[in-house]
Amino acid sequence: MRKPWTKVLAFLLGLSPLGWLLWRAFHEGLTANPIEFITHYTGDWTLRLIIITLAITPVRRMLMLPDLIRFRRMSGLFAFFYGFLHFITYIWLDKFFDLSAMAKDVVKRPFITAGFTAFVLMIPLAVTSTKGWIRRMGGKRWQMLHRLIYVSAIAGVVHYYWLVKSDIRLPVLYGTLVALELIYRGVVWMAGRRGERRRAVAQAEQAW
Amino acid sequence: MLIKKPTDIPYSEVTPKEIYLNRRKFLAGLPLAALVGRELLAPANRAMAATKLPNLAKSPFSTTEKVNSYNDVTHYNNFYEFGTGKEQPAENARNFKTYPWTVSVEGEVAKPGKYSVEDLMHLAPLEERIYRHRCVEAWSIVVPWAGYSLSEVLKRAEPKPKAKYVAFETYYSPGQMPLGRYAGIDLPYVEGLRLDEAMHPLALLCFGMYGETLPPQDGAPVRMVLPWKYGFKSIKSIIKIRLVSGQPPCTWNLSAPNEYGFYSNVNPHVDHPRWSQATERRLGEFFKRPTLMFNGYGDQVAGMYAGMDLKKYF
Numbered sequence: 001m002r003k004p005w006t007k008v009l010a011f012l013l014g015l016s017p018l019g020w021l022l023w024r025a026f027h028e029g030l031t032a033n034p035i036e037f038i039t040h041y042t043g044d045w046t047l048r049l050i051i052i053t054l055a056i057t058p059v060r061r062m063l064m065l066p067d068l069i070r071f072r073r074m075s076g077l078f079a080f081f082y083g084f085l086h087f088i089t090y091i092w093l094d095k096f097f098d099l100s101a102m103a104k105d106v107v108k109r110p111f112i113t114a115g116f117t118a119f120v121l122m123i124p125l126a127v128t129s130t131k132g133w134i135r136r137m138g139g140k141r142w143q144m145l146h147r148l149i150y151v152s153a154i155a156g157v158v159h160y161y162w163l164v165k166s167d168i169r170l171p172v173l174y175g176t177l178v179a180l181e182l183i184y185r186g187v188v189w190m191a192g193r194r195g196e197r198r199r200a201v202a203q204a205e206q207a208w
Numbered sequence: 209m210l211i212k213k214p215t216d217i218p219y220s221e222v223t224p225k226e227i228y229l230n231r232r233k234f235l236a237g238l239p240l241a242a243l244v245g246r247e248l249l250a251p252a253n254r255a256m257a258a259t260k261l262p263n264l265a266k267s268p269f270s271t272t273e274k275v276n277s278y279n280d281v282t283h284y285n286n287f288y289e290f291g292t293g294k295e296q297p298a299e300n301a302r303n304f305k306t307y308p309w310t311v312s313v314e315g316e317v318a319k320p321g322k323y324s325v326e327d328l329m330h331l332a333p334l335e336e337r338i339y340r341h342r343c344v345e346a347w348s349i350v351v352p353w354a355g356y357s358l359s360e361v362l363k364r365a366e367p368k369p370k371a372k373y374v375a376f377e378t379y380y381s382p383g384q385m386p387l388g389r390y391a392g393i394d395l396p397y398v399e400g401l402r403l404d405e406a407m408h409p410l411a412l413l414c415f416g417m418y419g420e421t422l423p424p425q426d427g428a429p430v431r432m433v434l435p436w437k438y439g440f441k442s443i444k445s446i447i448k449i450r451l452v453s454g455q456p457p458c459t460w461n462l463s464a465p466n467e468y469g470f471y472s473n474v475n476p477h478v479d480h481p482r483w484s485q486a487t488e489r490r491l492g493e494f495f496k497r498p499t500l501m502f503n504g505y506g507d508q509v510a511g512m513y514a515g516m517d518l519k520k521y522f
Contacts, residue, residue, distance in 0.1 A: 032283060109483060168392060
């Protein structure tokens with residue numbers, strides 16, 4: 001997994017949903033309502049990639065595959081990439097850059113508010129995803145900032161859930177996955193705190 | 209390390225029954241024989257193929273707007289009994305059994321009756337009506353439907369004075385519509401109209417489109433088309449038309465009463481709580497177009513709602 005070509009493979013995998021979309025556009029077409037299809041497709045892949053990105057830490061710990069960390073940034077950037085395509089489809093093909101109509105949407109329609117929040121919060125994460133930024137910010141602060149992805153993930157699921165008319169199976173599935181990923185982190189964090197306390201007690205006893 | 213042996217075959221590994229049966233069919237009959245056999249033994253098992261409907265009378269209600277392609281209208285459907293994806297009904301309704309088919313006209317009428325769909329189709333001369341069709345999801349199409357005004361049926365049934373509303377019901381068969389249980393709405397699908405709405409000449413009892421009988425995904429063998437209302441009011445695959453004294457339940461209204469009203473007239477000034485109804489995307493067009501009050505049929509239908517607060521009775 002340390003081999004350089006694995007990153008190339010991951011990159012191609014990340015591009016493959018876009019490739020499939022383009023292939024479909026030129027072959028069987030994108031249904032009778034292509035704009036809606038592209039909007040849903042890119043939104044769907046944004047959420048899937050957020051879920052994959054959030055799965056990397058638990059999976060690498062549980063399966064003892066530390067090298068998986070090499071793919072986390074790329075996965076996160078692809079999530080942002082599809083989120084960006086999703087957003088562009090919305091403001092260009094749905095709103096035709098009518099920014100006032102868009103602003104109205106963001107304020108008036110809770111599902112747009114949620115989606116917009118999810119996307120906007122990903123921008124600083126994409127910008128600060130480089131090694132240089134980690135160095136400049138310091139690991140701790142960088143990590144704090146990047147916890148915003150938890151908010152994006154939740155907002156993204158809510159955005160999807162509020163959008164569907166009645167068939168909630170997919171939003172519920174995505175919501176469950178995000179919940180599991182966040183619960184995992186909660187449990188690890190609590191266990192860590194308990195460990196810290198124990199160590200502190202032990203140190204105090206030694207000092208005594 | 210302890211390696212657990214699975215105690216049983218996981219459910220995901222079990223071959224689904226249809227595939228298993230299909231394999232058998234394939235092995236037993238081999239393609240051609242199986243096909244021929246199926247046709248001969250159980251012709252009713254397959255959907256009625258589209259039949260040409262000749263001599264459709266022209267209608268003054270028709271729009272001159274550009275009609276959408278047959279492919280658009282048959283591959284972009286909301287028919288949740290056959291899946292909630294837009295392209296799923298075309299796929300899953302393919303073998304929907306629409307023959308034999310009976311429609312019951314009942315309730316507060318002097319002359320109730322059960323009609324075979326063939327008899328019903330010949331009750332009055334069929335007309336071609338090219339209507340705009342506006343979905344509550346803010347897309348629209350133009351379709352050349354074939355049918356006659358529902359009033360033809362209602363008049364013959366002779367509604368009693370107590371009859372104030374008309375309730376419709378779609379056929380529901382969990383066997384033929386296995387995806388219905390994931391629809392997220394209660395089935396069978398039911399809809400309703402006020403009696404004056406149902407008697408309005410624009411309210412079309414529809415048997416066909418594009419000069420032939422309806423394909424299953426578009427509501428075969430018989431459906432309603434109410435061009436001034438959101439598409440979901442135009443109930444598909446009808447088996448029951450019941451005249452009643454009180455406002456009948458409607459599926460989407462039951463599912464989300466704050467989002468889908470009983471009337472559900474197309475109205476650009478009353479937004480769906482989650483999206484705007486001011487504009488719509490005509491399938492096949494790049495730019496959105498403004499949505500018209502009553503979907504452009506205000507001259508004909510606005511009178512029925514005179515004095516009503518349409519923000520309240522949405």
